[in-house]
Amino acid sequence: MPLPHKFFLAFLLLSHTALAQTPARQNPAALRMSVQQFLETQSAGLPGQISVTVGAIDARLNLTSCPALQPFLAAGSRAWGKTTVGVRCSAPAPWTLYVQANVSVVADYIASAVPLAQGQAIEQRQLMTMQGDLTTLPPGIATDMAQVIGRMTNVSLPSGTPLRLDTLRSKPVVLQGQMVRLISSGAGFSVSAEGRAIGNAGEGQVVQVRTTSGQQISGIARAGALVEVTF
Numbered sequence: 001m002p003l004p005h006k007f008f009l010a011f012l013l014l015s016h017t018a019l020a021q022t023p024a025r026q027n028p029a030a031l032r033m034s035v036q037q038f039l040e041t042q043s044a045g046l047p048g049q050i051s052v053t054v055g056a057i058d059a060r061l062n063l064t065s066c067p068a069l070q071p072f073l074a075a076g077s078r079a080w081g082k083t084t085v086g087v088r089c090s091a092p093a094p095w096t097l098y099v100q101a102n103v104s105v106v107a108d109y110i111a112s113a114v115p116l117a118q119g120q121a122i123e124q125r126q127l128m129t130m131q132g133d134l135t136t137l138p139p140g141i142a143t144d145m146a147q148v149i150g151r152m153t154n155v156s157l158p159s160g161t162p163l164r165l166d167t168l169r170s171k172p173v174v175l176q177g178q179m180v181r182l183i184s185s186g187a188g189f190s191v192s193a194e195g196r197a198i199g200n201a202g203e204g205q206v207v208q209v210r211t212t213s214g215q216q217i218s219g220i221a222r223a224g225a226l227v228e229v230t231f
Contacts, residue, residue, distance in 0.1 A: 026063040026089075035085045035099050038071035042079035047143065048107025048134065055100035064093035079103050081135035105134045109162055110142040116157040121171050124149055130162070140165045170202030174221040180209060182219060184229040195227070 032054045039052045066089035074084045080103055088096045113128035127145055134141060142148050142163045151168040174180055174197045182193045193211060201207035201221035209217050209227050219227035 024065040026061070026065045028057040028059050028061065031057050031069065031087055031097065031099065034069040034071050034087060035101055038085060039079050039083075039101055039103055042073070043103050043105070046079075046105050048105045051104040051106070053102045053104070055102075057097075057099060061097070063095050063097065064089070066091075066095075074098060080105070103135065106131065107134055108143060109134060109137065110145055110148055111163060112157050112159055112161045115159050116153050116161075118154065118156045119152050121150060121152055122148055122168075127163075137162055138164055142168075170205070172200040172221075173203050173223045174201045174207050174225060174227065176200050178225060180225045180227050182209060182211070182217065182227050182229050197227075 035054045036052055039054075040050070043050045043052065068090070070088040070090070072086045072088060073079070074086050077083045077085070082100070082102050085099050085101055086096055087099060088094075108129050108131050110127055111130045112126060114126050116122065116126060124145060127148060129145070134143075142165055147165060148163050148168065151170055153163075154167050154169060157163075176197055176199050178197045180195055180197050182195050184191045195209035195211040195217065198208040198210055198216070203221060203223060205221050206218055207221045207227060209219060211217060217229055219229040221227055
């Protein structure tokens with residue numbers, strides 16, 4: 001065989017060996033799918049209609065193909081609104097990639113149907129149900145009218161304002177200066193006495209009461225001007 005032919009065959013053999021040893025590149029579409037499925041699983045328990053959008057992955061990334069992709073949430077991230085998902089590979093070559101994504105949660109929430117004055121007890125007729133992406137609203141938005149009815153706003157609110165639970169307070173069941181009945185009960189005994197409330201308190205809140213003898217006692221405010229005391 002002529003010498004040039006031998007060199008040509010040797011070149012083809014070396015080229016084939018080099019290609020066989022070059023690891024396959026990771027498919028960007030598989031990466032995006034792993035993030036999509038991961039976020040869909042993480043957000044499965046959220047109320048409303050869930051929609052997951054995964055950001056683009058640079059097709060020029062030269063990552064070794066991974067047979068077992070391991071998606072995870074980066075520190076401080078969660079499957080809510082704009083988030084970051086990490087994808088880790090352990091073998092055959094270790095690498096980690098971070099992917100931007102968005103989880104939309106469209107559901108009903110409660111808003112004011114009319115302007116609400118500060119301290120005003122909220123009634124059902126003053127509320128309306130709206131629908132939107134909860135991830136774009138402030139945290140703690142009320143999603144059920146039962147969470148709001150009977151409570152009061154800390155500030156005046158215009159019509160159409162989504163109601164945040166942390167801006168509402170319960171209507172007082174005990175008022176400052178009001179005469180209340182102190183009750184305490186246990187195994188085989190029940191005691192009651194009268195006193196005057198030192199402050200306002202909603203259902204289940206702690207309130208200070210001064211008894212007729214001048215003693216100051218703490219108890220749990222209950223409807224009907226009652227204060228439960230535990231000794």
